[in-house]
Amino acid sequence: GAGVSQSPSNKVTEKGKDVELRCDPISGHTALYWYRQRLGQGLEFLIYFQGNSAPDKSGLPSDRFSAERTGESVSTLTIQRTQQEDSAVYLCASSLTWASYEQYFGPGTRLTVT
Amino acid sequence: KQEVTQIPAALSVPEGENLVLNCSFTDSAIYNLQWFRRDPGKGLTSLLLIQSSQREQTSGRLNASLDKSSGRSTLYIAASQPGDSATYLCAVLMDSNYQLIWGAGTKLIIKP
Numbered sequence: 228g229a230g231v232s233q234s235p236s237n238k239v240t241e242k243g244k245d246v247e248l249r250c251d252p253i254s255g256h257t258a259l260y261w262y263r264q265r266l267g268q269g270l271e272f273l274i275y276f277q278g279n280s281a282p283d284k285s286g287l288p289s290d291r292f293s294a295e296r297t298g299e300s301v302s303t304l305t306i307q308r309t310q311q312e313d314s315a316v317y318l319c320a321s322s323l324t325w326a327s328y329e330q331y332f333g334p335g336t337r338l339t340v341t
Numbered sequence: 342k343q344e345v346t347q348i349p350a351a352l353s354v355p356e357g358e359n360l361v362l363n364c365s366f367t368d369s370a371i372y373n374l375q376w377f378r379r380d381p382g383k384g385l386t387s388l389l390l391i392q393s394s395q396r397e398q399t400s401g402r403l404n405a406s407l408d409k410s411s412g413r414s415t416l417y418i419a420a421s422q423p424g425d426s427a428t429y430l431c432a433v434l435m436d437s438n439y440q441l442i443w444g445a446g447t448k449l450i451i452k453p
Contacts, residue, residue: 271387
């Protein structure tokens, strides 16, 4: 009965390094979403997957950000050449289908770029 | 352990009415509180963010208040419209670990 899990829970990296964040959705959920929240700001939508395709990439802040999903399973969000402004909590959520009201969120990955 | 509760779970009102959604939390050690709406097939939309030192925030027909000491927030929607139909969520950002704790949401239906 596992929920959405994310790893790592915390990541500290030096400016300019690449990082990879992982999300394991609830089994059977076809839709997967990535958000980020910077301190003091609202939640930002980044990207969502329906299956392993991403019909909406409009929220990715720059071409340093990319995301992949393997089938209807694990997703990774990769940030290349990290900048200090990338410091945020990165949240992943999944839902049964893209049209479902209910999105189940993971605990988040707190990324700090020094 | 922080618990965030939203009442009511669902609400259906005629168009044009003013309405209030409630959010309560058990641990007052919060950094901020946010209200979101969630529409089917879309991501969350951030509506209002209230810092722990603030009492209220306004955006258009929306007004959110925060009483941190009593662990309560309200979202007031004036002159409701069918387009306001969505699930409204509140979430608190914890002071201690910056973890975001979510309420279960209020499903709002505005009838034309």
